[in-house]
Amino acid sequence: MKYFSLNNRDHRSTFENAVIKGLAPDKGLYFPEEIARLPVSFFEELHSLSKSEIAHTVIKDYIGDEIPEQELLGIIEHTLDFDFPVIPVEKNIQVLELFHGPTKAFKDVGARFMAGCLGYFIKKGNLGKITVLVATSGDTGGAVANGFLGVEGIDVVILYPKGKVSEIQEKQLTTLGQNIVALEVDGAFDDCQDMVKRAFLDAEIQDKRQLTSANSINVARWLPQMFYYFIAVQQLQLNNKKVVFSVPSGNFGNICAGMLAAKMGLSIHHFVASSNANNVVDRYLASEKFEPKPSVQTISNAMDVGNPSNFIRVQELFQQTFTGLKEKLSSYSFTDLETENTMRKVFKEANYVLDPHGAVGYLGLQKFLATNLDYMGVFLETAHPVKFLETVEKAIGEKLEIPASIQAVMDKEKKAILIKDYKELKSFLLS
Template identity: 75%
Template sequence: MKYFSLNNRENTSNFENAVVKGLAPDKGLYFPEEIPGLPKEFFDNIDDLSRSEIAFEVIKEYIQDEIPGKDLKKIIEQTLDFDFPVVPVEKNIGVLELFHGPTLAFKDVGARFMAGCLGYFIKKGNLGNVTVLVATSGDTGGAVANGFLGVDGIDVVILYPKGKVSEIQEKQLTTLGQNITALEVNGTFDDCQDMVKQAFLDEKIQKKRRLTSANSINVARWLPQMFYYFLAWKQLKDKKEELVFSVPSGNFGNICAGLMAREMGLPVKHFVAANNENNVVTRYLKTEKYEPKPSVHTISNAMDIGNPSNFVRVLEIFQNEFKNLKEVLSSYSFNDEETRKAIKEVYQKHNYVMDPHGAVGYLGLREFLKENPQYYGVFLETAHPVKFLETVETSIEQKIEIPDSVKSFMKKEKKSEEISTYEDLKAYLLQ
């Protein structure tokens, strides 16, 4: 499988180079030259397939012989060693719980898969040390830190916005040590992301370090997110209604993976991109004008992104045709007050506790179902509510149980370095 740059289709790469480099030489995102369809037999026989077998069939054509089948299967098994249940909430609404992994967030899937792929390529090619440079608005940092912890040949440097991630999120990325370094940035997530992008363009840094990114711009982080849409469909395939997924959307890698799964043949008719007040895509679908704006801080902080990197991939899936995109994708946005109210009402009516991101997904789904009641809707609960303890507990006016795994790392000491400018980052990477 070849991948091309979305900045220039003449710039192509194989899977290995796309994973190791992260971005194309022209700094465009890589996109597969074709989206392989899955045969009817795959869907007919999905009940007979395990999680890992489903994922292998989904991903294998994107990798082909660059990772031998037995090695790829091992990576997948290590990635998917936890559950992905769809839990009923209301009459025609269910929730896909993606928080049963080690860092209690959906990003465990992409981070673990990428760590496995990158680790394989480093061993195979004697690449020397690779530095994974990543910006996080919340859960990416913890998932990447956990996924790459102790992997030979890999150093991880994580940038996160000071005071704009939850305490648990911060602890998850600042307490591991070993090959993980956390840089606390005086600024927003967009500032963190801009610094990372600038570092990739900096020749001095490139001569000193072999950089790659573990944000969803990396194909090995982005594509495996397709897995859980297939795993959810396996649980829902006997529903008489059409299916719609509502995805809390920040950098748009997750929903883009869902749309890729649909292109491969997954029988899901529609998707909802649920935004908080960082609603550039909601506005785009109303006006056909794409106008990024500086991000604003919200209680659903992992979605506080003013210029989502992966939206260019979403547009590519639909050949940059606005009409085609509108047929498959809807988008709605909600403020913090509406989010808190949804958390409280769903708990009171249905005894289900949502985190702020899941609540935004739920609100987007309810909005869509008002006009389209013939659908069965599934919203994605992308993180365990305990990761947003203060917000959730004040919303439902109840204490929530803290998992033992969280209690253990909350006792650990935070270790981070504070930076304010790109020059600070550059100095760290060159030291």
């Protein structure tokens, strides 16, 4: 498998180079040259396969022989060593829980898989030390910090917006130490992301450090998110209904991975991009104009993205045709008040605790199903509710039990370096 740049289709890359570099030389996102449909026999046997068997079949063509089969299986088994249950919430609505990993967020899958791949490539070659530079609006930072903790040959530098992530999210990315450094940025997530992109363009930094990104722009972070869509469909009783997945959407890597799974033959008939006030894609589907705006702070902070990087990949899956995309994607946005009311309502009526992002996913699914009665819906609960403790407890009027793994982090001391602008980031990276 080769990968091309979405800025320059003549540029080709191996999987290894795409993982190590993160972005193409022209700073375009990498995209696979071919998306092959999986054989019918695989889907006929899906119900009887293990998580690792499913994942290996799904990912192997995107890696080819660049990672030996036994090494790849080991990476997959470590990545998926927790559960991905699908649970009924109400008639026609089910939830896929993605928070049973070490940092209680869906990003554990991509971060662990990428750490395994990058760790293998470092052991295999003479790459020297690599710096993983990543911006986070919430859960990416904790998942990347945990996934790369102690991996030999890798330093991790995480930028996060001051005062705009939850206390637990902040603790998860600022308390680990070792090869993990957290930079607290006096600004919004978009400022963090812009600084990271600028660093990748800075020849002076590139001469000093070998940078790669662990955001979902990196193919090794993006592609493995397909795994849990297959694992979810394996658990569904379809009863002749079509399937729609509602995905809380910020940078659009998660929903893009689901759409890629559907292109490979997985039985998902439609997607809903559920967003908060940062509704650039909602507006695009209504107007056909993609107009990024500065992000707005909300209680579903991991989706506070004003210019979603992965949306260009979504468009590429549909050959850049607006009509083809609109047939398979709906998008709705919701206010914080609607989100809070939904957390309260679902807890009262179904005794199920939603986090703010899952609540937005539920709302989007409910809106779609209201006019599409022949569908069964699944929404993604992307993070454990306890990660947004104050918001959730206020909404449902109950105290949440804090898991032991989270409590252990809360008792640790925060260590972060405050920076104001790109000049200070550059100074840090060159020091």
